[in-house]
Amino acid sequence: MPVKPLSIVAGPPLAEEEGIGELTLSGWFLEVTEQFADREALVFYDEGKRVSWTYADLRDRAFEAARALIAAGVGKGTRVGILMTNRPEFLAATFGTALAGGVATTISTFSTQDELEHLVNLSCCSVLLLERQILKRDFSALMEAIEPEISNCSPGQIISETFPFLTHVAAIGEASGGIETWDDFLARGQNISDDRVLARAKLNRPSDPGVLFFSSGSTAMPKGVLSAHRGVTLQLWRFPKYYGVERTPRVWSANGFFWSGNFAMAFGGGLTKGGALVLQSTFQPEQALALMETEKANQVHAWPHQWEQLVAAPNWASVDLSEMYYVDRTSPLAAHPTIDTDWREPYATYGNTETFTFSSTFPSNTPEDVIGGSHGKPCPGNIFKIVAPLTGETVPMGERGEICVKGPTMMLGYIGIPLDETLDDEGYLRTGDGGWFDDQGRLHWEGRLNDIIKTGGANVSPLEIDAVLKKNPGIKAVQTVGIPHDTLGELVVSCIVLHDGANLDQSAVQAFAKEKLASYKVPRRVLFFAEDDLELTGSSKIKAADVKALASQRLSGET
Structure with missing residues (x-):
């Protein structure tokens, strides 16, 4: 029986990549601002006044x-x-x-x-x-x-x-x-x-x-x-190539540029080719639609939970979004009667903040049979391997394990953490994500190996939420989990056992969490269980093995 090759897959050589200019932020900036000097770079409404x-x-x-x-x-x-x-x-x-x-x-x-x-x-x-x-x-x-x-x-x-x-x-x-x-x-x-x-x-x-x-x-x-x-x-x-940019972009976004994905998508996808940014400070759906119409936006960056709010906005049926093109044809926005597009976003991708977004991808409009349900092929210069999570040994091609990556967009390191505690002996970042490669060199990502919750486009640590909630004197034990959700990806749900005599409801717990946590980390639902309902460890921790199933069952019963 032939021995399977190991799960090590490399992208094309970086030296062969075309369309790459200056490789410093100052160099990129000076290059694009000189090339497109007379074009509009951004528009912003400041207390009703248009700033261009x-x-x-x-x-x-x-x-x-x-x-x-x-x-x-x-x-x-x-x-x-x-x-x-x-x-x-x-x-x-x-x-x-x-x-x-x-x-x-x-x-x-x-x-x-x-x-x-x-x-x-x-x-x-x-x-x-x-x-x-x-x-x-x-x-x-x-x-x-x-x-x-x-x-x-x-x-x-x-x-x-x-x-x-x-x-x-x-x-x-x-x-x-x-x-x-x-x-x-x-x-x-x-x-x-x-x-x-x-x-x-x-x-x-x-x-x-x-x-x-x-x-x-x-x-x-x-x-x-x-x-x-x-x-x-x-x-x-790279982002204009990921997007297949042909029409000059006019990019609407209210998602913070302090996240690497929004930074790269908006600045790379919008400014590299001389497009314009339609800026919105905070997401207000009615205002967002009005901005898209007035400024003739043709590219939009929104998280799944924002689509729902755009469709529900009072001006949804009346706005003219006929300029919109770079919006995925499967999204709710593309169903607007004034939009006519067959564009598909580069959705078959994988990446992390540590690799400054995409490390594997298929560009926009790649046929479904080429994608094959995967998350892309390695970007130029990147090398992936799949290892056994416990031993770190590289597994044979096709077997599941932990995704590891290295390449030219890899971070210099985490602040305050020695690099040898971050990368393995071969210089790979162990991502904590599970996945595998097929025989065509396509990466299949299967989610976190731990319990990180991906909600509304952000990663949320249940450890952080639990650490905050445990400071409430009425809470004996808490386990926060992510429950699948149609628009958010996952719903942040905190499962709580109260001390005898404690009087807390969902609103009280959420108010307590808001004092210490950013809004997207505050649990959307709080479920209360009797101590007999959940098996606790000796240190009053909820065993996570079955809490997710119990939470899903409780929420399903409510529905």
Whole structure:
């Protein structure tokens, strides 16, 4: 009987990949802003006023931010925290940081006070650029609550034991104590020349740290994922090919650019080919549809749970979306009577924040028989292997195991974690995901090997949720699980055993969770069980083996 080959599959050589330009963020940015200088790069509605930037405007605003950052002491590799929604200043700050030689450090706008303290400390950012008021959350107030001394400092002279590296905080919105306004911060750079900015930009190298993103994946608090310029820019050049871009894109998105997928899809899929971004700070479905109509958007980035809200919006039946083309023909949006498209998104893909999105894919409009139910073939330069989860030994082709990957978009590492604790002896990242390769070299992803919940496009750690809920004195034991859901992917469900005499309902538990957790991590459903219903361990932990089935049964019975 012939011996099966091992499950090791490589993509095409990176050197043979076409359509790749400059491999630093500053280089990519200067290339596209020069090539498309007169085209509209973005549009944004600020309190009803239409703001439009050409690529030349975007370049000027990024240089302005870079000059201010240099004046604020940003040097090679300095981390600059950027906490903003999808608005023009996010782009100016991000690419201004790259031009100045710093590392753009994107921070989630969902962050609670505890999470904000963790992220600013973990990143050791020296400058923090934030949007003060996002919905009901005042981030300047949160920073001052974490470190009251900020209120007593002068702008640009922050001295903090809580944040020992932080020297400058600037906010879009009102000034407060040591936090200066965005305009005042930009004015710091008035004596810095553009030639000095360009001189710095030219000294960026593809292997240098370029961005720091945070993964909400498998730990109680987010991990900092540090990526090189090359890894990010390879994906920016690739996304037009993934999308099969032929028409000039006009990309609507309200999903945060602080997530690597949205960053790569919007900037790569929209700007690399001279398209425009239709920016929306926070997802409001009625406003989103109006923006798509008014700005003639033809590409849309939305998570599955947002489709449902768009279809339910009061203006759904009346808007004209006839310009829309780059929207998957199987999505609810494509069913709109004014939309006529046969486009299919590159849905057969696999990737992680650690590989700055796609590491395997089939491009858009690949025939179903070619995809074969898979998640693509390795991208150029990538090598995959499938290993036995317990031993780490590579398994024969076709057998299931843990997906491992390495390649040119691989992260430089997790902040604070030695690389030899992250990669195996051959330099592969063990992803924690299960899957297998077929005999045609197609990757089949089968989900997490652990219990990570994928909900609404985000990864949620049940360990983090359980750690918060266990602090409630009324809760004896809790196990949070993901239950399959049509639009969210998985529903976050917390299964709880109460202490005798405790009086908690679902609303009370959710309110308690909201004090410490970002909104997408708060359990959508809370189910209460008697201790006899669930087998507990000696330390009052719920055994996870059957809790998911019990939760599914309970929810199914309610339906």
